Amino acid sequence: MSPPASGGATLAEILNILEGYDLRCFGYLSADHVHVWAEAAKRAYADRNAYLGDPDFVSQPTATMISDSYATRRRAEIRLEGATRSAQVQPGLGPVPANQSTTRREGDHTTHYSIIDAAGNAVSVTTTINSLYGNLVTLAGAGFLLNNEMDDFATEPGAPNQFGLVQGEPNAIQPGKRMLSSMTPVIVLGGKGKIELVSGTPGGATITTTMAQLLSNVVDFGMDVAGASSAPRVHHQHLPDVLLFEPSALREDVQTQLRSRGYTLRERREYSGDTQSIQVMSDGTLAGVADPRHGGAAVAAEAPMRSTP
Numbered sequence: 196m197s198p199p200a201s202g203g204a205t206l207a208e209i210l211n212i213l214e215g216y217d218l219r220c221f222g223y224l225s226a227d228h229v230h231v232w233a234e235a236a237k238r239a240y241a242d243r244n245a246y247l248g249d250p251d252f253v254s255q256p257t258a259t260m261i262s263d264s265y266a267t268r269r270r271a272e273i274r275l276e277g278a279t280r281s282a283q284v285q286p287g288l289g290p291v292p293a294n295q296s297t298t299r300r301e302g303d304h305t306t307h308y309s310i311i312d313a314a315g316n317a318v319s320v321t322t323t324i325n326s327l328y329g330n331l332v333t334l335a336g337a338g339f340l341l342n343n344e345m346d347d348f349a350t351e352p353g354a355p356n357q358f359g360l361v362q363g364e365p366n367a368i369q370p371g372k373r374m375l376s377s378m379t380p381v382i383v384l385g386g387k388g389k390i391e392l393v394s395g396t397p398g399g400a401t402i403t404t405t406m407a408q409l410l411s412n413v414v415d416f417g418m419d420v421a422g423a424s425s426a427p428r429v430h431h432q433h434l435p436d437v438l439l440f441e442p443s444a445l446r447e448d449v450q451t452q453l454r455s456r457g458y459t460l461r462e463r464r465e466y467s468g469d470t471q472s473i474q475v476m477s478d479g480t481l482a483g484v485a486d487p488r489h490g491g492a493a494v495a496a497e498a499p500m501r502s503t504p
């Protein structure tokens with residue numbers, strides 16, 4: 196998804212950086228795997244936070260962010276021996292041009308669904324009112340909650356929002372401007388535009404890394420979508436400079452190795468994400484996989500899709 200969602204550009208940057216490593220050779224959730232993963236996410240989120248915002252208001256370097264040459268440059272900054280402190284990870288494309296800045300200083304609940312219909316049309320929809328119950332206000336007679344999406348703006352550039360994201364001037368509040376979102380609905384197309392996978396998730400700032408990890412699990416580790424969805428999740432978003440992992444996701448020895456490389460680790464008390472995915476199997480049947488973290492389970496494959504012209 197393109198700006199004002201940051202998901203597409205950030206996802207592509209993470210995966211392009213990771214493309215330079217033989218992740219499967221590192222071993223799944225080994226220290227080397229988690230390390231390059233976190234370093235890639237840190238850099239992509241540094242760029243996200245610095246450059247992205249509503250394209251009606253700011254031009255932004257998404258084409259560069261998703262290019263192979265830029266990924267090569269960002270990858271070259273990564274040392275296998277140790278973590279780069281987030282304070283040392285700068286946005287990779289220099290300061291935001293002055294005319295992009297605004298001078299103003301102002302001060303959980305999201306849903307994803309994936310659909311493939313009998314004719315082979317796919318939609319991937321993430322919809323959000325931001326926090327639980329939005330801003331806690333319903334419209335009398337209308338029957339729905341109002342959102343508290345204003346927190347997705349950098350309400351005070353440099354200060355963290357509810358997800359701890361420290362975002363920049365391009366995402367500062369302005370009249371008529373849309374806030375930067377982490378939403379990352381995904382449709383993967385194979386050869387000749389054939390749909391391979393539809394997926395997405397809620398989860399605030401972890402949305403993009405959840406999708407990046409799911410795709411990397413499938414592409415780099417050969418997992419099917421059920422395995423890729425249930426695999427433990429790891430998250431880094433540049434600031435705070437903390438590598439988050441789901442309960443019991445990382446072995447003690449991997450944690451020790453990562454700490455010795457300079458990481459601050461935090462084990463989450465709760466699981467992150469709630470992916471809803473459809474994988475098109477090689478025989479054309481559809482496998483629906485709801486994230487087991489929230490009581491979902493893989494469903495039986497549906498009838499084969501009709502072939503499309």
Ligand code: DON
Pocket residue numbers: 303304305323324325326344347375376377378397398399400402
């Ligand atoms: O668009 C965004 O990035 C946020 N409004 C998403 C919030 C969210 O996913 C909270 N639910 N888990």
